[in-house]
Amino acid sequence: MRPRxxxxxxxxxxxxxxxxxxxxxxxxxxxxxxxDVGHDTRWVMWSYxxxxxGEGLWLFILPLYAKSLGATPDQAGFIIGLWGLGRLLFIxxxxxxxxxxxxxxxxxxxxxxxxxxxxxxxxxxxxRWAAPGLLIYGFSAAATSITNLYITQAARYDSTRSAALxxxxxxxxxxxAYSLGLVVxxxxxxxxxxxxxxxxxxxxxxxxxxxxxxxxxxxxPYPTPEPPPGGYDYGGxxxxxxxxxxxxxxxxxxxxxxxxxxxSSQYLEEARGFSRGVIGVFGSLSALGTAIFSLLLxxxxxxxxxxxxxxxxxxxxxxxxxxxxxxxxxxxAFLLGAHYAARPLAASVIGERxxxxxxxIAYALVDAxxxxxxxxxxxxxxxLYGANPDWPFAAGSVGLVLVMALGVMLRLRGTTRALRPRIxxxxx
Numbered sequence: 001m002r003p004r005x006x007x008x009x010x011x012x013x014x015x016x017x018x019x020x021x022x023x024x025x026x027x028x029x030x031x032x033x034x035x036d037v038g039h040d041t042r043w044v045m046w047s048y049x050x051x052x053x054g055e056g057l058w059l060f061i062l063p064l065y066a067k068s069l070g071a072t073p074d075q076a077g078f079i080i081g082l083w084g085l086g087r088l089l090f091i092x093x094x095x096x097x098x099x100x101x102x103x104x105x106x107x108x109x110x111x112x113x114x115x116x117x118x119x120x121x122x123x124x125x126x127x128r129w130a131a132p133g134l135l136i137y138g139f140s141a142a143a144t145s146i147t148n149l150y151i152t153q154a155a156r157y158d159s160t161r162s163a164a165l166x167x168x169x170x171x172x173x174x175x176x177a178y179s180l181g182l183v184v185x186x187x188x189x190x191x192x193x194x195x196x197x198x199x200x201x202x203x204x205x206x207x208x209x210x211x212x213x214x215x216x217x218x219x220x221p222y223p224t225p226e227p228p229p230g231g232y233d234y235g236g237x238x239x240x241x242x243x244x245x246x247x248x249x250x251x252x253x254x255x256x257x258x259x260x261x262x263x264s265s266q267y268l269e270e271a272r273g274f275s276r277g278v279i280g281v282f283g284s285l286s287a288l289g290t291a292i293f294s295l296l297l298x299x300x301x302x303x304x305x306x307x308x309x310x311x312x313x314x315x316x317x318x319x320x321x322x323x324x325x326x327x328x329x330x331x332x333a334f335l336l337g338a339h340y341a342a343r344p345l346a347a348s349v350i351g352e353r354x355x356x357x358x359x360x361i362a363y364a365l366v367d368a369x370x371x372x373x374x375x376x377x378x379x380x381x382x383x384l385y386g387a388n389p390d391w392p393f394a395a396g397s398v399g400l401v402l403v404m405a406l407g408v409m410l411r412l413r414g415t416t417r418a419l420r421p422r423i424x425x426x427x428x
Contacts, residue, residue, distance in 0.1 A: 033165075033169075033173070035162075036161065036162035036164075036165050037161060037162075037165065037170055037173065038154060038158040038159075038160040038161030038162070039158065039160040039161075039220075040150075040154050040158050040160075040161075040219045040220055041151060041154055041158070041161065041170055041173075043215055043216065043218040043219050044147060044150070044151065044174060044216065044219060045173060045174060045177040046177070046215045047111070047212045047213075047215035047216040048147075048174050048175075048177040048178040048181070048212075049177040049178065049180055049181045050181065050208055050209075050211045050212035050215060051114070051178060051181065051208075051209065051212040052177070052178040052179060052180065052181020052182045052185070053181040053182075053185050053208045054118065054181075054205045054206075054207075054208030054209045054212060055181075055182070055205070056181055056182040056184075056185030056186050056189065056287075057185050057186075057188065057189035057192070057201050057202075057204060057205045057208070058189055058198075058201050058202055058205055059182075059186060059189075060186045060189070060190070060280070060283065061189060061190060061193055061198060061201065062080060063076050063080065064193070064198060065121075065130075065198045065199075065201075065202070066079050066080070066127055066130065068198050068199075069124060069125075069126050069127040069130055070126050070127055071127035075127055076127075078131070079127060079130060079131045079134055080134070082131055082132075082134050082135040082138060083134045083135070083137060083138040084138065084371065084374070084375070085135065085138060086134070086135045086136065086137065086138020086139045086140075086141065087138045087139075087141040087142075087367075087371050088368065088371050088372075089138075089139070090138070090139040090141070090142045091141065091142050091145060091364045091367045091368050091371065092361070092364050092365070092368055094106055094110070094142035094145065094146055094360075094364060095142075095145050095146070095149075095360040095361040095362075095363060095364025095365070096234070096360065096361055096364070097360075098145075098146050098149050098360035098364075099149075099224075099225075099357060099358060099359070099360035099361055100224070100360075101224065102221055102222065102223075102224045103146055103147075103149040103150035103153055103222065103360070104150060104219060104220070104221040104222065105221070106142070106146045107143060107146045107147060107150055107216065107219075108216065108217065110139075110140045110142050110143035110146060111140070111143065111209075111212065111213040111216050111217075112213065113136055113137070113139045113140040114137055114140035114143070114209055114212075114213075115206070115209045115210060115212075115213050116133075116136055117133045117134060117135075117136035117137025117138075117139075117140060118133070118137060118202060118205055118206050118209050119133075119206050119209075120132065120133030120136065121133040121134060121137070121202050122199065122202035122203045122205070122206050141367070142364070142367075144343075144363075144367055145347070145360070145363035145364040145366065145367045146360070146363075147174060148171055148174075148344070148347045148351070148359075148363040149359050149360045149363055150219070150222070151167070151170050151171060151174065152167060152351060152356075152359050152363075153222040153223075153359075154170075154222065155167055155170070156222075156356075157222040157223065158220075158222075166298075166299075167348055167351065167352075168298055168300075168301070168302045168305060168344070168345060168348035169298040169299060170298075171298070171344035171345070171347055171348050172294040172295065172297060172298030172305070172341055172344045172345060173294065173295065173298060174344065175290060175291075175294045175340055175341060175343065175344050176290070176291040176292075176294035176295050176298075177291075179287045179288070179290035179291040179294065179337070179340065180287075180288075180291045182284075182287035182290075183284050183287045183288050183291070184284060186280055186283055186284065187280050187281070187284065189201045189205075190280060192204065225355075225356040225357040225359075226357065227357040228355075228357070233358075234358070234361055237354060237358055237361065237362070240353070242353045243350065243353050243354065243362075245410065246349055246350060246353065247350065247365065247366075247369060249403065249406060249407055249410065250306070250346045250349065250350075250366065250369060251369040251370075251372065251373055252399070252402075252403045252406070253306070253310055253342065253346075253400070253403045254342070254346075254369065254370050254373030254374070254377070255373045255376050255377045255380070255399065256310070256377075256395075256396050256398075256399030256400045256402075256403055257310070257313055257339045257342060257373075257377070257396065257400070258373055258374050258376075258377025258378060258381070258396075259377040259380045259381050259384070259392055259395050259396040259399060260313070260317045260381070260392050260393045260395070260396025260397065260399075260400075261313070261336060261339055261377075261396070262374075262377055262378040262381040262382075262392070263378075263381050263382070263385050263392055264320065264336065265279050265282075265283070266385070267320070267385070267389050267392075267393075268282065268320075268329065270389065271324075271389040271390070272324040272329070273324070274324075274326075274329070278326075281330075282329065282330065282333035283333070285330055285333040285334045285337070286333045286334065286336050286337040287337060288334065288337065289333070289334040289335060289336065289337025289338060290337035290338070290340040290341060291337075292337075293309065293312065293337060293338040293341045294340070294341045294344070297309055297338070297341050297345060298341075298344075298345075302345055302346075302348035302349040302352060303349060303407070303411065305341070305345040305348075306342055306345040306346055306349060307404055307407055308338075309338040309339065309341045309342040309345060310342065310400050310403060310404055311400075311404065312335045312338035313335065313336060313338050313339045313342075313396075313400065314397055314400045314401065314404075315332075315335055316332045316333075316335035316336040316338075317393040317394075317396050317397045317400070318393075318397060319331065319332035319335070320332045320336075320393055321390050321393045321394065321397075343366070343367075343370060346366050346370070347362075347363050347366045347367075350362045350363070350365065350366050351363060380392070380395065381396075
């Protein structure tokens, strides 16, 4: 055997051994993290993963299902709009009620609503029956902010949880679990729709939502924090610069993210010429990116994690504008998954700035501004895309740079300095 071949084989074996050690270390870290999050958070993660599987089956074929039920394009848009309406209507009231009556008492009904909404859509004889199902499903979006509150309470009361585990790490883990459920199910849902029927997709999805609901029922309730003598004082919450200034920065960040991201799949099809099947693969890569970046960014402080997610998405936008090379676009799609990691990190930013009895409304505010940013960002994207398909990415990139610069400026001046996050320092 030639020396050169021996050297090559040696390098291959050395690389393989190094990779094996890295994978083993990573696996050990994941097992340790799984143990440290505690009993109740593990069941929440299982529930979110199952929810991701169920939702991922039909998330990208919803307009096609509405069409199969007899809806015109305008009527399909109306149906999908009800989903967003349900999200905005119920998020803030649910946050207020969770502060007063406990997170789990509001969390369980959110899962019941999701199951009911999907079941109605699965059984709907026409689009008029599917519309209220999607509205009810929109109400279940309150589960996100309520779950954040529940996880925050688990940091104090779950005796099986490691007291040293940062809150932002656990909040991002929930999104990682949800995203893992989304990695392969969109392609599976499309295949089921082609081989059988679109209704079959929703019927199968209902089964996964049943499992998700059963998993969340395995959690335990926690005590509701007592409000101070002055009451909940939600008006005072919104007058605090330590809360309102970060909310403004977070909202602007969400708008920039959505301006570039909203029509990315349409851009890849129309401007870059990729088939829908390939775009589905890109969607799976994006979901995988969300899962991985949620784990990685959750190890940082809340602000650093949030701005790091913006930076990753900025790189993605630049790559998508620059070339249609398949390998590069795959990398860009993977990086684009970081935009979902921004939501739990934003919740952690605000959660650190409010007392325990206001956490429910605080997390609800983050979801509400994210919903508002979605409406603004998608409308901006639509107008810019009609003029030039590259413009939404360009505008999103400029917006992300400006938001990051604003965040750095405010941090230097101390305007966005967090209150001491006491909950992270409370023992078990």
